[in-house]
Amino acid sequence: MNDRLTTPWGTCTLARFPEDPRDRLRAWDASDAYLLRHLAASRTPLTGAVVVVGDRWGALTTALAEHRPTQITDSFLSREATRANLLRNGTDPDGVRLLTTQDTTPSRVDLLLVRVPKSLALLEDQLHRLAPGVHEGTVVIGTGMVREIHTSTLRLFERILGPTRTSLAEQKARLIFCTPDPGLERGANPWPYRYQLPDGIGPLSGRTVTNHAGVFCADRLDVGTRFLLRHLPSGRGAERIVDLGCGNGVVGLAAALANPEAEVLFVDESYQAVASAEATYRDNAQGVAEFHVGDGLSGMPAAGVDLVLNNPPFHSHQATTDATARRMFTGARRALRPGGELWVIGNRHLGYHVKLRRLFGNSELVASDPKFVILKAVKQ
Structure with a gap:
């Protein structure tokens, strides 16, 4: 407004x-x-x-x-x-x-x-x-x-x-x-920060992640992403995959390693996030990848994507809102080809299945645990 x-x-x-x-x-x-x-x-x-x-x-x-x-x-x-x-x-x-x-x-x-x-x-x-x-x-x-x-x-x-x-x-x-003190001994800037992923998470085990300051989960793999990694689709061939709201790029990197013929696009509205995703990818993969800072998939041609992977935020600064998720889902539907899939992970209480059914006409539960659900919607 x-x-x-x-x-x-x-x-x-x-x-x-x-x-x-x-x-x-x-x-x-x-x-x-x-x-x-x-x-x-x-x-x-x-x-x-x-x-x-x-x-x-x-x-x-x-x-x-x-x-x-x-x-x-x-x-x-x-x-x-x-x-x-x-x-x-x-x-x-x-x-x-x-x-x-x-x-x-x-x-x-x-x-x-x-x-x-x-x-x-x-x-x-x-x-x-x-x-x-x-x-x-x-x-x-x-x-x-x-x-x-x-x-x-x-x-x-x-x-x-x-x-x-x-x-x-x-x-x-x-x-x-x-009050600035030019003689202050401030030490070195600790950012960006690099850390090693744990074992037991498939192709990502032991790989190095780069996080620029301000990017979600700067020093560890969060539980939601860890859950999604266990259920990512693989063996999809030469497809175009989007890591939407990519953060440090761990999900897109996992998709690239599990689908070596795929082209992966990393998208986020944070300049720090996209820089993190690119550094993480370049250190761990050699396939075709693109990195884009923007408002979701708003600038992408329609019907050019096979798979969108998304962990949408539900805060805008301090305010709780579903506006970002709604825009991400709408942009994904426009960008997907007929038969293309949007995979979403979120907290159970957010009710994303209702929004996906309203927008796509369908929503399938891929996996769940006491806190998270992974949902799949297919563009008809």
Whole structure:
């Protein structure tokens, strides 16, 4: 939905991406508004190199567009939302520098605004990468809802950049103020992280996985993926397989090893995830593979895929929603050829079988345990 954010510099009309009339979630929250109020009230200089990190739907970047900020995000959807919101408010997106978490960070940062992410690992990685550009005069301000800012969050700022304190809460939001210490011994950036998979999981046993910061299950194989690996289809020949929402690419890699004639496409909306999947694949396989950052299968030609493997998320930042799963299922159906299959793993309580029957006209239970179900839907 479109929503209006009133700032000290005017009112912005904002929306999430992609726009969905059924989505009632806002494109900004109280922490965005709190930060903008503080910048105006404190008369913080908005000159020099302004860098905005983790701006979820472009609210901060859009509000500060006249100051030509650099935005850094791990999310394709957030980046596209920013572009759309800039245009919606009469600003040329080319006037703002849009970077991903895989791009080289700015060499100098005069004002650093950080929207605290859900992942502490992603925050750690970004602070490490930005630290060389931060100087003694840099103003560093973080923002987030109270439930998102913990003692561990403040310790990261303090350990990597310098002394840190917080504001009083307003509307359940809080600010973080950090004073850079250029002489701080911060140690090395631990990301990306590599670990060895356990034995007993078929062709993946003992193989090495690469995880960039912020990607799900950074240091271990999660139980849901382990369950799916035991039931993946094999011997399918020269087919086109998609690991949709690929994360670190373990599922797609397993499909490639079990189906050596197949071509595998790894897709995620996270730049960190796709970089992880590519590194994991290159270390362990030699077949034909593609790696794509985007909004699911929205850009793929229709009826060109034989098999889609999917473990959809059911959170968008802190909000619980089935919107992402719904878009993934719809995109998969459009991309599948007649007779093509979508395999989905999810928690039992999510009721994906109902959505699949409504969309595909069928849903078959492949396997289940007390927590998870694996479902198969066939395009008629």
